[in-house]
Amino acid sequence: GEDVEQSLFLSVREGDSSVINCTYTDSSSTYLYWYKQEPGAGLQLLTYIFSNMDMKQDQRLTVLLNKKDKHLSLRIADTQTGDSAIYFCAEGFTGNQFYFGTGTSLTVIP
Amino acid sequence: GAVVSQHPSRVICKSGTSVKIECRSLDFQATTMFWYRQFPKQSLMLMATSNEGSKATYEQGVEKDKFLINHASLTLSTLTVTSAHPEDSSFYICSAGKQREGETQYFGPGTRLLVL
Numbered sequence: 256g257e258d259v260e261q262s263l264f265l266s267v268r269e270g271d272s273s274v275i276n277c278t279y280t281d282s283s284s285t286y287l288y289w290y291k292q293e294p295g296a297g298l299q300l301l302t303y304i305f306s307n308m309d310m311k312q313d314q315r316l317t318v319l320l321n322k323k324d325k326h327l328s329l330r331i332a333d334t335q336t337g338d339s340a341i342y343f344c345a346e347g348f349t350g351n352q353f354y355f356g357t358g359t360s361l362t363v364i365p
Numbered sequence: 366g367a368v369v370s371q372h373p374s375r376v377i378c379k380s381g382t383s384v385k386i387e388c389r390s391l392d393f394q395a396t397t398m399f400w401y402r403q404f405p406k407q408s409l410m411l412m413a414t415s416n417e418g419s420k421a422t423y424e425q426g427v428e429k430d431k432f433l434i435n436h437a438s439l440t441l442s443t444l445t446v447t448s449a450h451p452e453d454s455s456f457y458i459c460s461a462g463k464q465r466e467g468e469t470q471y472f473g474p475g476t477r478l479l480v481l
């Protein structure tokens with residue numbers, strides 16, 4: 256099966272930038288996604304990138320995709336306490352099959 | 366937008382009873398819906414893929430007689446946990462694929478099931 260890996264924890268100070276990383280093994284995905292999950296809640300789609308793009312910017316969010324290294328990252332600029340959550344990357348394949356990463360718990364320190 | 370709702374948001378039941386969880390796409394039609402299970406501090410595990418009007422496709426290791434899925438319309442899929450046991454306690458999340466938006470899935474808020 257597909258392996259999608261993320262580091263488990265990340266702590267940053269409020270106002271700093273956060274970078275959450277994701278590595279994967281199967282490069283045949285069509286889209287790659289970042290989802291945010293707050294405690295006890297479902298997943299909120301933050302942004303996604305088509306697999307033939309290498310960068311996408313959406314307000315405070317910047318997604319970088321390095322297909323050669325099979326590496327995806329999410330940068331959150333000016334991180335706020337409300338950004339504290341678990342972030343999941345996911346690969347989407349034809350037929351809407353998703354594989355999720357292990358999740359990164361982001362803690363923003365005031 | 367693309368809003369997906371789930372009902373109930375949380376349920377507590379006795380061991381041996383069955384529990385039905387509903388997943389609705391509120392403002393779009395979803396030909397495909399997905400059911401996931403999430404254990405504490407873990408990622409989502411896909412349980413099954415549900416296509417409107419046909420039988421669900423279950424992932425390896427998921428008992429189809431235990432987790433009954435019905436996708437009766439383009440806006441509603443249900444997951445029934447039959448004869449629930451404490452080990453079925455978990456967070457169940459559904460998602461729906463929106464037509465004409467590539468491969469994006471939109472997730473419901475989840476249902477927390479506790480079996481006593």
